Amino acid sequence: MAIQCPKCNSTLITARNMGKKACCSIGIVAGGAQGVSNALKGARIGAEVGAFFGQTGIFLGRLAGALVGAMIGGISGGIAGAKVGEIIDDRVLDNFECMQCEHVFRID
């Protein structure tokens, strides 16, 4: 079903996805914070695993563990944020914009 502008009946409609964009960014930041604690955990695990390979192994293990932990936090936060944003876009915000007359509206 094509979306139509309630004002001028144009079908040139674009989704604004403001909530999605905002929440995705917030999610990445929040996830990044989670990522810091993941990074600390990852560094500890990495150091334990790396210990089998001596001093260099501990160093590399810590580094790899920290990076992986931080990335997982940021990415999962971003995904979770985008999901929340999608719901906000659909239910709360006026998510559609007519490219013909610039009317912004929401579909119930």
Ligand SMILES: [Zn+2]
């Ligand atoms: Zn319109």
